[in-house]
Amino acid sequence: MKYLAFAAGLITSAAGQMAAAETPVLTVYTYDSFVSDWGPGPAIEKAFEADCGCDLKFVAAGDGAALLARLRLEGARSEADVVLGLDTNLTAAARDTGLFAPVEVAAEYTLPLEWSDSTFIPYDWGYFAFVQNRDLVAPHSFRELADSDLKIVIQDPRSSTPGLGLLMWVKAAYGDEAPAIWAGLSDNIVTVTKGWSEAYGLFLDGEADMVLSYTTSPAYHLIAEEDDSKTTALFDEGHYMQVEVAGKLAASDQPELADRFLQFMVTDAFQSVIPTANWMYPAVTPAAGLPKGFETLTQPKTALLFPSDEAAALRDPALAEWLAALSR
Amino acid sequence: MARRAQPLSPALGVVAALGVAVLILGALAAVFWRAEAGRGLGPADWQAVRFTVVQAALSAGVSVGFALPVARALARRRFPGRAALIALMGAPFILPVIVAVLGLLAVFGRSGWISQGLSLIGLPPLRIYGLHGVVLAHVFFNLPLATRLILQGWQEIPAERFRLAAQLGAGPGAIWRLLEWPMLRRTAPGALAVIFAICLTSFAVALTLGGGPRATTVELAIYQAFRFDFDLARAALLSVLQIVLTGVAAALALRAAMGEGFGVGLDRAIRRWDAQGWVLKGQDGLAIALAALFLLLPLAAIATEGVAGLIALPASVWGAALNSLLIAAGSTAILLLIALPMAVAVALMRHPGWVEGAGLLGMAVSPLVIGTGAFIVIYPVADPAALALPVTALVNALMALPFALRILVPRARAVIGDFGRLALSLNMGRRAFVRLVLWPRMRPQIGFAAGLAAALSMGDLGVIALFADQEVATLPLQIYRLMGAYRMEAAAGAALLLLTLSVLLFWLFDRGGRRHAEA
Amino acid sequence: MLRLEGVQIRSGDFTLRADWSVETGARVAVIGPSGAGKTTLLEAIAGFRDLAAGRILWDGRDIGRDAPGARPIAMLFQDGNLFPHLSVAENAGLGVSPDLRLTPADRTRVRQALARVGLEGLEDRKPAALSGGQQSRAALARVLLQGRPLLLLDEPFAALGPALKAEMLDLVAELAAESGATLMMISHDPADARRIAGQAILVADGVAGAPQPVAALLDTPPPALRAYLGEG
Secondary structure (H helix, E strand, O other): HHHHHHHHHHHHHHHHHHHHHOOOOOEEEEEEHHHOOOOHHHHHHHHHHHHOOEEEEEEEOOOHHHHHHHHHHHHHHOOOOOEEEEEOOOOOHHHOOOOOOOOOOOOOOOOOOOOOOEEEEEEEEEEEEEEEEOOOOOOOOOHHHHHHOOOEEEOOOOOOOOHHHHHHHHHHHHHHHHHHHHHOOOOEEEEOOOOOHHHHHHHHHOOEEEEEEEEOHHHHHHHHOOOOOOOEEEOOEEEEEEEEEEEEEEEOOOHHHHHEEEEEEOHHHHHHHHHOOOOEEEEEOOOOOOOOOOOOOOOOOOOOOOHHHHHHHHHHHHHHHHHHHOOO | OOOOOOOOOHHHHHHHHHHHHHHHHHHHHHHHHHHHOOOOOOOHHHHHHHHHHHHHHHHHHHHHHHHHHHHHHHHOOOOOHHHHHHHOOOOOHHHHHHHHHHHHHHOOOOOOHHHHHHHHOOOOOOOOOHHHHHHHHHHHHHHHHHHHHHHHHHHOOHHHHHHHHOOOOOHHHHHHHHHHHHHHHHHHHHHHHHHHHHHHOOOOOHHHHHOOOOOOOOHHHHHHHHHHHHHHHHHHHHHHHHHHHHHHHHHHHHHHHOOOOOOOOOOOOOOOOOOHHHHHHHHHHHHHHHHHHHHHHHHHHHHHHHHHHHOOOOHHHHHHHHHHHHHHHHHHHHHHHHHHHHHHHHEEEEEEEHHHHHEEEEEEOHHHHHHHHHHHHOOOOOOOOOOHHHHHHHHHHHHHHHHHHHHHHHHHHHHHHHHHHHHHHHOOOHHOOOOHHHHHHHHHHHHHHHHHHHHHHHHOOOOOOHHHHOOOOOHHHHHHHHOOOOOHHHHHHHHHHHHHHHHHHHHHHHHHHHHHOOO | EEEEEEEEEEOEEEEEEEEEEOOOOEEEEEEOOOOOOOHHHHHHOOOOOOOOOOEEHHHHOOOOOOHHHOOEEEEEOOOOOOOOOOOOOHHHHOOOOOOOOOOHHHHHHHHHHHOOOOOOOOOEEEEEEEOHHHHHHHHHHHHHHHHHEEEEEEEOOOOHHHHHHHHHHHHHHHHHHHHHOEEEEEEEHHOOOHHHEEEEEEEOEEEEOOOOHHHHHHOOOHHHHHHHHHHO
C-alpha cells in the first residue's frame, strides 16, 4: 500500500514537472532596484504573465554597469533572453559584445529626441538634475553653481550611473571648457559617493544643499510622501538625459517570447507602472497621461544626450579631466 | 631538532588552510583566466596604492593607539553594565557601510550634532571630509575590534601574576613594564595587522569621508576596472597587490609579535590591586566615557532615525532578516569548522606563517574579485542564484577568518602549552582533549569569534549582490533596495533592525562563551 | 625494572647521557645542581623528549618510542597538574578514563581514591577553590587511579611549606608502597631524599649517574654534588 502511494506520488510529481516544463520561461536580467518590492518589477511580472502563458523570471545584478559586466562574464551561454536596464552610456559597449540581436518594436516614443536604435529599445528616461529644498535660491547654470557657496554631493562616475551621467552632462554642455567647470565646482563638492543611495541619504540628512539626481526625484516626495519641499534647479545650458533601454540576446532560446516582451514593454500596461515605481518618465506616455504631480516637475528647455558611440569615446578623456580637476 | 609530542595534530588545520587558500586563490585565478588583455597598472593605480597604504596605516595606528587606554581601563575596572557596554561598543564593526557612514555623519557631519552644537556658540561646522575623516571613520569601525583584541590580551594575563605584582608592591608603572608591555608586544602587532588589512579593502567609506577622488583606494580602482573598463586582468592584478600589501603587514606583525606567554593560572577571577588612586580612576573613567560617546553617539543617531521606520517595515524586510540570520548561522558554523583546526595548527606548528597567511587571504582579497571569481567558477556548473545563500555564507566565513584566528590562536597556544604534557601523560586521546580541555578552555574565545563572525555576516552586503535574484535577499541588500527606492525612512528602520539583530547575535554567542569563565 | 641503555638526550648543544637500571619498587631521588638536566631526564623517560641515542626499557620492553600516555608512567609536573575548569572528581577521574567516560563503578573508585588522599566531600570543587596541599592531594588521587607502575615526580610539592611537603612525600611513599610502584623524584632537598628515597641518581656534568644508596651519596658526596650542597 505504502509503495503504491509512493509510486503515485512519483507519477504526480513527474506530471507536475512536465506541466512546469511546458510553461516557457522568459529570463530577464535587470538591475537590482527594478526587481525590488518597491520597483516596477513585481507589477510588470504580474501584468506580462497574465497573458503570455509563460513564466517571467527577473534576475538582478547590481546596477546597469554591473549588469553588463555580468552579461560579459556569461557570454553567449547566458540564460538571459532579455537585458533590461542599460543606458546610452553602456549601449555602445553592449553592442560591441555582439550578444544582442535587433528587434522590431513599433512604438510612438514620447522622448524629447528622435529614437532610431533598433537593437536597444527605450522603456523610460529622465533628466539629471540637482535636487534641492524649495526654499533655497537655485543656481541657473553650472557656472552660477560654481560661483556660489552652495554645497553639493555627487556620485563617482567610476562606480555610479548618475555620476557618469554628470560627467557627460558637463562635457555635453561645455565641451573643452569642462575642466574649468570642474575646477570651479571643486570647492562646492562636499564629497563624492560610491552610489546614488549614499549621496541622496547625505542630502536628506542635511550634509549638502543639493544632490545630483533626476528632475523626477521630487515627484517621489510629492506623491508618496505628500511633501512638496523638494525641487530641482533648472540649468540654462540644458540637462543631460538618461535613456534606459532593453535589448534581446541573440542566443535567446525564447526569441518570440523576448520579442513579445519588448513589444509589451512599450504598451500602457508596462509604461503606466514606470512613473511611480521607477520614478522616471515613461518612454511612451500612457493614454491616461502622467500621474498627478508630474506636471509640477522642472522642465528643461534643452535635452542633452551624446549618441552612444560618441559617449563611449568621450568617457575616458572626460574621466581623466574630472580626476585631474578634483584630485588637486 | 627533537620532535615534541603533542596532544593534537595540525593535520586538519593544514587541510583547512589549504582549502581556504585554494578557494580564494582559485577565485582570483578564475578572474585572471577569464580576463582578456587589459591595459595593466597605470600611474593612477599606483596613486591609489599609495593613498590606500597611508590611510590604512594611519587608521590601524590610531585605532590601536586609542584602544590601549580604553582596553586598559576596561581591564582594570568593574562596573555595572560593563559587559553590555563592551557588546554594544562592538556594533560599529558589524554595521553595513552605508548605515555606519550615515550614522557617523549624523554626529560628525557638516550638519551633524556636533556642528549644530558648534553653531550655537557661533563656531563654523566641523570639516570632516578629508584624510582625517577617512581615519575617523575607520577608527569608528575598528576601535571596538582593537579594544577587544587587546582587552583579551589583558584578560589572558593570569590573575596570579597580578597577585604577584600586587604582592611586590608594583604600582601602575611597574605593572606596565612587568606584565602589560610584554602582553602588548604580543597582541598589538596582530591587531595592527588585522586592522591595516581591513582598511586596505575600504572603498565606500574612504571615498565618502575622503571627500572625493583624492581618496581613491585600491578597492575603488578594482571596482573601476571591473565595471567601468571591464578589465578583469587589472582587477585581478590590483587584488594581487592587496594580497602582497596584507602579506607584508602580516609578516611585519608576526616578526614584531615576539615574547613569552604568561603560563598557566588557576581561573581565579581577576582582581586588580593596582590603579586604585583617584587620578588613575579618573583617567580610566575618561577613556571609557570618551570611547563610549564616540562609538555610541552614531549608533544613537541610527537608532533615532530608525525608530519611526521600524513600525511600518514591509514584510519582505522580515523575510530578508530571516535569510540573513540563516546565512549568519551557516557562516558561523563554517567559520568555526575552519578556524578552530587552523588555530590549533598554528599553535602546534614550528613555522605556522603560511597557515596564518592563508587565514588573512579572505580579508586581503577584494570581495568583488572573490565574488566574480566564484561566479566564473560556479556559472558553468550551476545556477549562481540557487547557490547565493551558501556561497555568501562561505565567503562571509572567509572574511571573518582572520579575526577569528587572531582571537583563537593565542588562547590555543596557551591551552596546548599549559596542558599538553598533562594530557599526554594521561593518554588522553585527541577527541577527548578537544572535548575535555580545548573546548572548555577556549569557550570564551570561541564565543567571541562566533559572535563576531555571525554579526559580521549579518551586516555584510558581501557577494550576495552578485548572485541574488528577486526572491533571495539579505537584510543589508534590502536596505540598499529601500534606499534605492527613495524609502529612506524604511531603510533607516531596517538598519535599526539589522543593528539590533547583529548586536543581539553577537551578545548571545559572546555571553554563551564566557558564562563559565566568569562564574 | 626500568633500564636506560646508552641513552643520550640532546637539547641544543647540551647532551645528557644515562646508562643504568632502576629496580622495580625502588624509590629513587634525582639530585644535582640546577640546570644539570634533572627535568630533562624525567621528561625523556616520560616521553616528552626524543632520545638522540639509546633505548628505554620497562621490564625488558622498549618503550622509548611509545607516546607519553602509552608508557607505564604517571608523572606530576612542577605546576599545571590539574585542569582548572574541571572539578576535583573529574580531574581525578581522568586517571581512570582520559576521556572521562566513567561507569558507576569507576565513579566509586574515584570517590575511594579521593577519600584515600583525604579529599572526601571536596569532589565538586574546582582547583582554584582548594588549598595548595589539597591541590596536590587531588593530583595524587589521579596518579593513584592511573595505577601506573612507574611514578615520576618533578618537584610537584616545591611550592608547599616544609611540613606540608613532608606530609605529601609521606603520602606518595605510602601510595607507592601500597601499589608496589617504582618512584623517581627530583629533589632539591637532601632531607627529602633521605626521608623517602632509598637510592639517588646524581645528575651533573652531562651525565646521569647510576642509582646508589642515598645515604652513601650524601655522606661522601663527589665534588660536583659537594659544590651544590654547599659543603665544600
